Amino acid sequence: MSLPPEKASELKQIIHNHLLKMDIHGKIREVLAETVRDDQGPSHRSLSEADFLRALQRRGIVDDVMKDLHFTQEVPTDVTTGSPPKPATHFVDQNIIPLKKTNIDPSRRYLYFQVLGGKAFLEHLQEPEPLPGQVCSTFTLYLHFRNQRFRSKPVPCACEPDLKEGFLLEIHRDGIGEGSKMADTTSMLSMCDPVNLVLIRTDTSSETTLVSSYFLDWRTVLSSPSGKTCFAVELMGVGSECKVPAGVLTVSLELYPPLTESLSADIISTQQSLERQRTAEKERLFLVYAKQWWREFLEIRPSHQSKMVKIFAQDENGVNRPVCSYVRVLRAGRLLESPRQAARFVSLLAHEKAPVVGSGGGKQEQWCTLMAFLCRGKGDCEDHATLLCSLLLGFGLDAYVCVGTKAKGTPHTWVLTRGTDGSITFWESLTAHRYLHQAIDPDAPPLAPQPKPSSPYRTVGCVFNQHTFLANCQPSDAVELCVFDFQNQSRWKAMSEEALKSVCAPGSTTSLPPLPPLCAPSLDPAAASNQLELEMRYLVSEHRKDLELATVWDDHLSYLLSSALSAYELERCTGVSCGNEEFQDAVRRAVPDGHTFKGFPIHFLHRNARRAFATCLRSPFCEEIVCCRGDHVRLAVRVRVFAYPENACAVWLMFACKYRSVL
Numbered sequence: 001m002s003l004p005p006e007k008a009s010e011l012k013q014i015i016h017n018h019l020l021k022m023d024i025h026g027k028i029r030e031v032l033a034e035t036v037r038d039d040q041g042p043s044h045r046s047l048s049e050a051d052f053l054r055a056l057q058r059r060g061i062v063d064d065v066m067k068d069l070h071f072t073q074e075v076p077t078d079v080t081t082g083s084p085p086k087p088a089t090h091f092v093d094q095n096i097i098p099l100k101k102t103n104i105d106p107s108r109r110y111l112y113f114q115v116l117g118g119k120a121f122l123e124h125l126q127e128p129e130p131l132p133g134q135v136c137s138t139f140t141l142y143l144h145f146r147n148q149r150f151r152s153k154p155v156p157c158a159c160e161p162d163l164k165e166g167f168l169l170e171i172h173r174d175g176i177g178e179g180s181k182m183a184d185t186t187s188m189l190s191m192c193d194p195v196n197l198v199l200i201r202t203d204t205s206s207e208t209t210l211v212s213s214y215f216l217d218w219r220t221v222l223s224s225p226s227g228k229t230c231f232a233v234e235l236m237g238v239g240s241e242c243k244v245p246a247g248v249l250t251v252s253l254e255l256y257p258p259l260t261e262s263l264s265a266d267i268i269s270t271q272q273s274l275e276r277q278r279t280a281e282k283e284r285l286f287l288v289y290a291k292q293w294w295r296e297f298l299e300i301r302p303s304h305q306s307k308m309v310k311i312f313a314q315d316e317n318g319v320n321r322p323v324c325s326y327v328r329v330l331r332a333g334r335l336l337e338s339p340r341q342a343a344r345f346v347s348l349l350a351h352e353k354a355p356v357v358g359s360g361g362g363k364q365e366q367w368c369t370l371m372a373f374l375c376r377g378k379g380d381c382e383d384h385a386t387l388l389c390s391l392l393l394g395f396g397l398d399a400y401v402c403v404g405t406k407a408k409g410t411p412h413t414w415v416l417t418r419g420t421d422g423s424i425t426f427w428e429s430l431t432a433h434r435y436l437h438q439a440i441d442p443d444a445p446p447l448a449p450q451p452k453p454s455s456p457y458r459t460v461g462c463v464f465n466q467h468t469f470l471a472n473c474q475p476s477d478a479v480e481l482c483v484f485d486f487q488n489q490s491r492w493k494a495m496s497e498e499a500l501k502s503v504c505a506p507g508s509t510t511s512l513p514p515l516p517p518l519c520a521p522s523l524d525p526a527a528a529s530n531q532l533e534l535e536m537r538y539l540v541s542e543h544r545k546d547l548e549l550a551t552v553w554d555d556h557l558s559y560l561l562s563s564a565l566s567a568y569e570l571e572r573c574t575g576v577s578c579g580n581e582e583f584q585d586a587v588r589r590a591v592p593d594g595h596t597f598k599g600f601p602i603h604f605l606h607r608n609a610r611r612a613f614a615t616c617l618r619s620p621f622c623e624e625i626v627c628c629r630g631d632h633v634r635l636a637v638r639v640r641v642f643a644y645p646e647n648a649c650a651v652w653l654m655f656a657c658k659y660r661s662v663l
Helices: 005-021 022-037 049-058 061-068 185-189 216-223 263-302 302-306 339-348 370-376 379-394 497-504 525-546 553-574 579-591 608-616 622-625
Strands: 110-117 138-145 148-151 164-171 196-201 208-216 228-236 245-256 313-314 321-324 398-405 411-418 422-426 436-438 459-464 471-472 492-494 593-605 631-643 649-659
Touching: 022 049, 022 061, 110 138, 138 164, 138 370, 148 164, 185 216, 196 228, 196 245, 196 370, 208 228, 208 245, 208 370, 216 228, 216 245, 216 263, 228 263, 263 302, 263 492, 263 497, 321 411, 321 497, 339 379, 339 553, 339 649, 370 379, 370 411, 379 398, 379 411, 525 608, 525 622, 525 631, 525 649, 553 579, 553 593, 553 631, 553 649, 593 608, 608 622, 608 649, 622 649
Parallel strands: none
Antiparallel strands: 110 164, 110 245, 138 148, 138 196, 196 208, 228 245, 313 321, 398 411, 398 459, 411 422, 422 436, 459 471, 471 492, 593 649, 631 649
């Protein structure tokens, strides 16, 4: 293996520094003096190089040098910025996380999960080989196992993508006081938690698509005598394509430390078969109960047939599950500080209906598992509502998901919370807006004042959370007339909590997807803000150049816009407006007498400068600022990126100008 000259000299310098640190010259002099002294006898002969090396080895000098000299492959960083250099490939991963060395605890059990490559991704069969420097679509593999989450480096989309990654998964024992003990064969056999793999495709405009969501049973490695096994995993598509293969991944599983004795394959298959039978029996009994409950509900009133009562929903893999299983108590640790901040975070995940081929404008039924929703970074209103409800339950609120309709009878889901004083608040998961609900009393006198409906919701058919399911059996399902007194059985028909617990409680069935933790943002908000602001300045200058207008930037005015953008985001988070007076006062001081100031703030959920600029120019107010003509025109632009968990971003952008007013 030949090294470039600069690398060779760098290697020599490392070795030289290490030898100096060990005082190798002093040790060599001592050994040399001893060897010469020993050789000054009757059989005196000249000292050869081989004799001297043998003497060094005898004294253990060579072993000491080699033992202390480590060569580790570190992620190189740029000295000036302290960040990793851009990879010399045809795509750029914007969220590079430097790899860290992992200290393996010898008292713990680990599963080393390796992806050795992909093949048969036939959708990309005709895709040409990307040229160097060309931006292309990429695959990213996300992984979740027992509260641990990882993601691979993005690789170019191809029929045989170069997905080669290794993930070290800790297999910790369950039970109080058991977490510090090494997992033995028996305890690992009883762990039915799968390794959840989610494959995402990101196109050239940063749009993400869910390719596959797969649950891998890793326990086959327990029957391998060497503690290592390798096999192919066929990934299936999602939604309407859940029966169509998306591609194949070759994976390798290895246990550290290896098992002293492996299990037979029959024991593992028997355990898996028992788990499947137990799950199937619980699901069958719940289905029998649900059918009986539904018949009783229809007998109350014939009009109930048309109400929006949804007991089961289909996930991305085409599996029908009770809607209550999509809601779990989710605590965000230090990542989210309050229920309103949680609502803001959920609203920043983009809204997109499930794609379907040849739907004729119809809506595809697909509720995503939480892992798939978070990895994709966007989903339908049901995904947003179940996530927000889970987070609000984590913050100790009495929260429920509502299924009903909006204006024009459009099906919709949103979240409801009940206060200890009986107050009802609606939370719109797509916008983070909150509405206080006050029911209209239909029996009140005609002239009695009635509250005006404040929310956009029209009807509500049912509400549910992780252990409750209630169907609305009031004469009208109109939200404005609805009384949310869930204890009143004449208004709300409840399902048995025991029946729901048998199929929806965590660990009740092996078919329940595990609950992933939220990930902290890896994005640097300051760096992202600076980058986007520079790109915006360039686009504005180029646009004005096309109009034959000069561009002079006012850096001080740009800086002043920061406080306004910060206040806008704070208002979205808390619902409280503050800091506006200081911003207005600072602008009045920065704009001289006889000058006019104009500003245009706008909010985005993405960081694509060209898309954002094109959207801004559609507004006549923004175009007026960007294309401003006049005397002594000064332009300003400020960008603030606010990072939330899962790298969800609130991007605030403000254009401003000041110019001398000429009558």
